[in-house]
Amino acid sequence: MDGMSGPYVIRGSVSLPEAELMWRFSRSSGPGGQHVNTSDSQVELRFDLAKTEALPEVWKQRALQRLASRLVDGVVTVRASEHRSQWRNRETAAVRLAALLAEATAPPPKPRKPTRIPRGINERRLREKKQRSDTKRGRSGRDWG
Numbered sequence: 001m002d003g004m005s006g007p008y009v010i011r012g013s014v015s016l017p018e019a020e021l022m023w024r025f026s027r028s029s030g031p032g033g034q035h036v037n038t039s040d041s042q043v044e045l046r047f048d049l050a051k052t053e054a055l056p057e058v059w060k061q062r063a064l065q066r067l068a069s070r071l072v073d074g075v076v077t078v079r080a081s082e083h084r085s086q087w088r089n090r091e092t093a094a095v096r097l098a099a100l101l102a103e104a105t106a107p108p109p110k111p112r113k114p115t116r117i118p119r120g121i122n123e124r125r126l127r128e129k130k131q132r133s134d135t136k137r138g139r140s141g142r143d144w145g
Contacts, residue, residue: 008098010055011105016098017054022046023090028081042081045093047101050074059105066104076100 007015025040049055049063049071070076078100080093 008094010098010101014055014059016047016094016101017052020047020052020054021094021097022048025086039086041084041086041089042079043086043089043093045078045080045090045097046075047078047097048075049101055101055105063101063104067100 007018009015022045024044024046026042026044027040028042049060049067051074052060055063064071064074067076076097078093078097080089080096082092083089
């Protein structure tokens with residue numbers, strides 16, 4: 001693609017291969033002037049995640065699992081029609097796809113390591129709780145009489 005500001009980096013040295021991107025253009029919906037009926041400014045970018053060789057196998061499996069609800073026959077699709085120009089919509093779609101794949105291939109977060117509450121903090125909490133209880137008990141009208 002001449003004029004495109006690729007390559008679109010997913011993470012590290014891995015980027016979207018231009019040869020595996022499938023572009024489709026159509027007319028954007030919504031209001032517009034005379035220009036809107038003649039220009040194909042909406043962009044649909046498709047990337048075959050199941051057959052790609054650009055991603056490491058671990059990343060590919062992780063992405064296929066996380067994006068399962070978005071995939072149609074192993075292909076992920078991204079649309080862009082915010083801008084009036086096709087070129088800017090192409091940029092937007094490619095950046096959006098790269099971000100989607102970066103999020104889907106990210107390693108899972110480390111499990112939380114449970115920590116113990118220090119004894120002093122726990123004792124102070126129980127002491128304050130007891131004081132509050134005594135204060136409230138002292139408000140009852142039992143002894144007035």
